[in-house]
Amino acid sequence: MASKFSLYIAVFLFFLSWCLPAYEGVIGAGVMLMAFAYHFMIFPIPIVFPVWANISFLLACKNYQRYSLQSEKGRNYAVITFALMLIGVISASSKINAGALVWLLSSIFLLASLGFKRIAEAHARILLLGLIILILAGACLLYVYEKKQSRYQSPRSFDLKHYLFKPKDSQAEIPLLTQVRQNNAYRISQKIPADPQALDLAFLLQEAIELDFGETLDIPSNKDKKLNCSLKPNQQHDLFYPPKYLQDGYAWIRYFNSGDVAVGHPSDAQGAVIYHAKNLDQQHTLLQLIRKSDQHVLYEQKLLVDSGFKKCSYFPKGYKQELNAVFELDAGSPDRKFGSFIPHARLDELEQLAEQCSWKKLAHNTYEFEGKRINFLDTKTFSPQLLCSDKYLAVGSLTEYHAQDIENSLKIETFRRDTLEPVPCGLVSYRLSDSQKQAFYAGKLKMEVLKAIQADEFYSQNDRCPVIELRLNDGEVKTDNNFLSKNKE
Incomplete structure (x- = not known):
């Protein structure tokens, strides 16, 4: 009896795993068959552990009923099934979840x-009860451990493998x-329901938002120094x-x-809501949305700063998606893209920028040019240089891949001179050698001429962007590295 009851549990769990989000092809019978055919045609079958494990499981169940106690076939299939399932779960490259x-x-x-077929029924019942208790206790301990680990992980990382086998996103507890x-676009795409206690904002x-942030902390790029993300009075990292x-x-x-840039124009407008960070x-x-009329706090979010992916980041990262859902002004506007606005300005072909011009640095990543302002937000700019024409302003600078690591590339962003609206075809990059990078960083290598020329005849008339050439004062002429990818979008 204990043996049959154990088999019933095994079959129930087996088919239950098909109904849960599980490892690779183990999601349903149809998916299993499709995965088998797919791997048979493309990959060597011996490495497809889920397919073989499912087949050996069914063969073991068949032999359980067909053969006598002396037959070893059923037991061998069961051992093979366990080994294949264990290998499949351990070797999962992307995730492990409840189904697996x-x-x-x-x-x-x-x-x-x-195994219970070979021992006395009384002993088999005791062992089955012990096995069930052991597994239930293990499940409870795993749940408690996972909940503990989740306090140190970004909300976007929710699979068991991330919690159990990957490094923590943070060494400190992440706020709720x-x-x-x-x-929230991310919640919708992942079919994650909103918290019942979520705020309706x-x-x-349609309210005007007024920012009240401290200065942005500038982490120096020095590979010899350990990244220090500690906050200073009235200074925050990128928000x-x-x-x-x-x-x-x-x-x-x-x-x-x-x-991702922000452009500012002088304005006497007043905000109805203060977006405050302290x-x-x-x-x-602590982030707060405060109603200006009575100082009532409408929303607040506590953030932890830590060094994530070799840069200083705020956790939980999901706070950006939540706030973006609140700040989405003109939600139906065709000018919006990824929470921002798409510029309409275009870079004219045969345009040439050769005038040396200048701006005033106001703060980290924020500059003033002819009464208007540019904020490069969370992209650090190193040793920026400017070129102008009557229509355009081009800003060339070195950037970093992550903290303390400057890229061997020169990025140039072009703006309309009268409005500072970014120009889509004016965002280009050029590969630099190590010596050129060091010379540009030191201010010895200069941009002389930025020129938009007609696209090659190979490309159709529907191409959106012209080729952008850059002449440097060392005599080298470079062609935009982004040209091919932009024209294939």
Whole structure:
């Protein structure tokens, strides 16, 4: 009886794993057959552990009923099934989740059902009860451990393999994420329901947002120094900016143009809501949305700063998606893209920028040019140089891949001179040698002429962007590395 009950549990768990999000092809019978055919045609069958494990499981069940106690076939199939399932789960390259673990448990009960046939029924019942208790206790311990680990992980990382086998996103406990009821693109795509206690901030969609941030902390690029993300009084790391906002007497618009910049124009407008950031200590920053009329706090989110992916980052990272859902002004506008606005300006063919011009640096990544301002947001600019024409302003600078690592490339962003609206075809990059990078960083290598020329005849008339050539003062002429990819979009 204990043997049959163990088999029933094994079969139930096996088919349950098909209904859960599980490892690779173990999602359903149809998917299993498709995966078998797919791997048979493309990959060597011996490495497809889920397919073979499913087949050996069914063969073990068949032999359980057909052969006598003396037959070794059923037991051998059960051992093979367990080995294949164990290898499949351990070698999962992307994720392990509940379905995969249930799938593995089915093989354990399958082994037990065949083993219980060989011992006395009383002993088999005791062992089956002990096995069930042991697995339930293990599941409880795993759940408690996972909940503990989740406090140190970004909310975007939710599979068991990330919690159990990958390094922590942070060495400190990550604050809970404050959710809003507004549409969060990430939550919708992942079918994650909003928290029942989520705040409804729909009334803020048409309100003017006024920023009240401290200065942005500038982490020096020095490979010999250890990255220090500790906060200083009235200084924060890069925070999330709304698509439109007011700050220091300027009205700002964020533009998404294969980069992320904000452009500000002088304005007397006043914000109805203050988007405030203050440091609680050296590790934590508190974000608040405050109604200006009565100083009522509408929303707040506690953030932890830590060194993630060799840069200083705020956790939980999901706070950006939540705030973006609140700040999405003009949600139906065709000018929006990824929470920002798409510029309409175009770079004219045969345009040439050769005039040496200058701007005034106001703060980290923020500059003033002819009464207007540019903020490069979370992209650090090193040793920026400017070229102008009557129509355009081009900004060339070195950038970093991650903290303390400057890239061997020169990025140039082009703006309309009268409005500072970014120009889509004016975002280009050029590969530099190590010596050129060092010379540009030191101010010895200069941009002389930036020229838009007609595209090669190979490309059709529908190409959006012309070729952009750059002449440097060392005599070298470079062609835009982004040209091919941009014209294939």
